Amino acid sequence: MKTFILSTISILICSFVGACTLNKELVATIDNEEPSSRHYYDGKFQNAVHSEPPSLGKTLGIFARYFTEKKVDAVPNERVPVQPVTREQLDALSVDGVHLIKLGHSSILLKMFGEYWLIDPVFSERASPFSFIGPKRFEPAPISIEELPPIDKVLISHNHYDHLDQAAVKALNAKTTLFLVPLGVQGDLKKWGVSNDKIKQFDWWQEWQTKHALIAFTPTQHFSGRGIGDGNKTMWGSWVVKSDERSFYFSGDSGYFSGFKDIGHKYGPFDVTMIETGAYDKDWADIHMTPEESVQAHIDLAGKVMVPIHNGTFDLAFHPWYEPLNRVRQAAALNKVVLSTPEFGQVFTLDAAPIETVWWKETP
Template identity: 50%
Template sequence: MKPLIAITLTLIFGGAMLTMTTSSIEPSINNAKGTHHSDKGGYINTAADFTEETAILPLLMRYATEKRVDAEPEQMQPIIELTSKQLMELPSDQDMVIRLGHSSIFMQLDGKKWLIDPVFSERASPFSFIGPKRFHPTPISLKDLPEIDGVLISHDHYDHLDKATIKHLASTSTQFIVPLGVDKHLLRWGVAANKVQSLDWWESFNLGSTKITAMPTQHFSGRGIFDKNETLWASYVIESQQNKIYFSGDSGYFAGFKEIGDRFGPFTLTMVETGAYDADWPTIHMTPEQSLQAHIDLRGETMMPIHNGTFDLAFHSWYEPLERIVKLANDTDVKLATPMMGQGLTLKNNQLNTSQLSTTEYWWRTETQREMALAL
């Protein structure tokens, strides 16, 4: 059983668990037309079936009384360590995607280096001593990163927007692309105003030959108790000269995935949230079944499940999202990539190197479990 203060802080600051208050922002009168801007400021979800999550006390009772099974790994997870030299020497004629943990991604696109939702801190929390703690180290340290050309931020929750990481990158020439309102955090942390580009949904920004377009998603925002939905949340369509990639950020399942797929698909790779789901917050995170359907709606060629494997942000076992999505993909003939943290996926000419698909490796299982699975 977790101490009550730790439970409360996790619920408030853990990103996935920030569901204790009903938004103070009333829906816009134009809500039926699809606007996500509120007349009273801030942003709203517009799906007809969207429901606000409340009831912190029942959640606290669950944390205090519900038996957790394998909330975190019993042994150190395998990762592939990276060096700055390796990343600097990646072939310039190929795009590369490397998962760093949770929803943190390194990409090389058109020869430029990118990070998505980089979280290098030990905890997804405003505090260094309490809050969701990472299961594994990052494959490369923050200080060892090569020069980063661009950073994408999906929203301002602590497991996606990390103050220490941003402050480190603020002293570099990095260009930041964020949803509306998130720029205020970066400016406060020392990022120069000319290095921050904020986007509304459907707006685009080009960095070199790579085009970034902010897309709708169904979630919420806030880094404290009193700033809920003051900043926008987004997914991204990422178009290099050779490939189209989709990054979901955090989202419940909604009709927007099909609209994005119809307008921008097909995608060489979709990176889709698959983790931190629960019956108590069904409209802001997806079950694995919904994540797979989102990938299909998006017209993705290969799916990489993200938002799992690094932090304990829900009630399910830490490996459950990966086990479930692998089975679903196998049952439906969907191409799935589940790389170890630090393992690269090569994309060239709208094709992913299929020899790198690692669905049979089951890196999240123990060695005995992997041997048993391979013997079946």
């Protein structure tokens, strides 16, 4: 419990309910043998930059804030723009480049030189272990899993409910060739019916050369856990994809740390960085960045165009839903960073000019 930093109310509720019921279905599983990683010791995966785990008192204090602190504009009072996506539209996209479509929160659909890839696909109505409580989507995804074409690769950054969706994994299993996951997450996928030969697991800095690109799993400053007793039993991280023609970076979730410079030195520059920009707070500043830190991470990574993700879909913190996008836009302008802000469902091609639509609420 002391190491289970709670970034959303659903995960917090899950912990307290789990503590009473010991519901094993809410506890992530890993293979029986200890993970072989130098980042795994004392029975848990560890961040490269050591930070003290929160006390039980602080965790309870965060829990109390959810019930006592007044939120302002936590959810939109109007429809968030979503451009519907069709199979025909996807198939019409060229096969000699990289096309990116934000599906909501941190979920990304890629058409990568003709192959379809998904990153952190979350399609469920709630980012929660429960169907009746927890953060609810502002809008449905622009395309359903049933309408998606066959998926060559699904990449998962970590096992939190707003990044690893059990229902989505089960639905995608029949049409997905391979799932790429951090160490330990294979236990969840196998439990949900994915065969072992369809799972490839990664440690930090591990690389894999595919037909079209080099894929590398890189560090972040975060944590993992889906229920009581499984804190940091699985790994977390970010993804680097580099081909001869194009390269991009997907941050997953992270606090700001020196690792971004290390990744930039090893794999940069990047044509596009997809950087977490949202769900930050003073009470968990070490594991989620502010928008200003997100821009600095993009600079550290030697990125050319930054796409802010992890916003506009769920209420996961105390700030207004539009604040991350306002702040990142201001920080990008101050630092002369090129920002691309496509609507959900809008196609952004890596060769094309950045999309500068201000589709969110600019001012309170």
